[in-house]
Amino acid sequence: RKEVEQDPGPFNVPEGATVAFNCTYSNSASQSFFWYRQDCRKEPKLLMSVYSSGNEDGRFTAQLNRASQYISLLIRDSKLSDSATYLCVANNNNDMRFGAGTRLTVKP
Amino acid sequence: DAGITQSPRHKVTETGTPVTLRCHQTENHRYMYWYRQDPGHGLRLIHYSYGVKDTDKGEVSDGYSVSRSKTEDFLLTLESATSSQTSVYFCAISERAQHRGELFFGEGSRLTVL
Numbered sequence: 001r002k003e004v005e006q007d008p009g010p011f012n013v014p015e016g017a018t019v020a021f022n023c024t025y026s027n028s029a030s031q032s033f034f035w036y037r038q039d040c041r042k043e044p045k046l047l048m049s050v051y052s053s054g055n056e057d058g059r060f061t062a063q064l065n066r067a068s069q070y071i072s073l074l075i076r077d078s079k080l081s082d083s084a085t086y087l088c089v090a091n092n093n094n095d096m097r098f099g100a101g102t103r104l105t106v107k108p
Numbered sequence: 109d110a111g112i113t114q115s116p117r118h119k120v121t122e123t124g125t126p127v128t129l130r131c132h133q134t135e136n137h138r139y140m141y142w143y144r145q146d147p148g149h150g151l152r153l154i155h156y157s158y159g160v161k162d163t164d165k166g167e168v169s170d171g172y173s174v175s176r177s178k179t180e181d182f183l184l185t186l187e188s189a190t191s192s193q194t195s196v197y198f199c200a201i202s203e204r205a206q207h208r209g210e211l212f213f214g215e216g217s218r219l220t221v222l
Contacts, residue, residue, distance in 0.1 A: 004150070036211075043198060043213035044151065087150065094205050095167075098143075098151040 023088030131199030
């Protein structure tokens with residue numbers, strides 16, 4: 001079983017839609033969590049960290065549920081430029097585990 | 109963008125040949141990492157370094173070795189490449205230990221082992 005599991009998608013949504021991705025992690029000792037974004041054939045880049053209390057960055061909201069061991073990412077008012085693969089990351093003591101990613105395509 | 113350069117960016121080689129991938133950074137970050145990315149598996153850590161000559165194994169280290177003789181360079185070597193090592197390899201750097209801060213990735217090196 002993979003340590004970090006994500007729905008691979010693809011999620012195809014129209015511009016302006018709200019879309020949510022979930023991610024589950026198996027290691028209950030995981031301490032820190034992140035979302036990375038990866039454009040097609042490019043390198044991953046940090047989108048946002050995920051804090052226990054939940055956090056927001058513009059149109060993006062990240063939530064953490066430790067009891068259920070899942071992390072979510074909500075994107076509001078989707079833009080064409082949001083089309084990418086979103087990687088969920090769970091870390092335990094400097095052992096970072098990446099999910100395989102969820103692909104999002106935003107259509108006009 | 110962080111100053112990370114990977115070379116070569118693309119390589120095709122044959123089974124059994126040695127391959128070395130180079131990662132060069134201009135950020136003077138202490139930590140450097142080698143990941144591989146395969147469909148359905150996400151990024152998996154091969155080896156990492158926490159200083160010159162200080163390295164440690166990651167999740168998928170078998171068949172790989174690394175060296176870091178200078179802060180700015182981190183080499184990944186496949187002593188005898190196998191087809192299962194066909195992958196996209198990403199180097200990453202961070203100023204602090206990866207669980208405390210952002211990883212900056214290079215553009216990737218696409219390796220095909222025939």
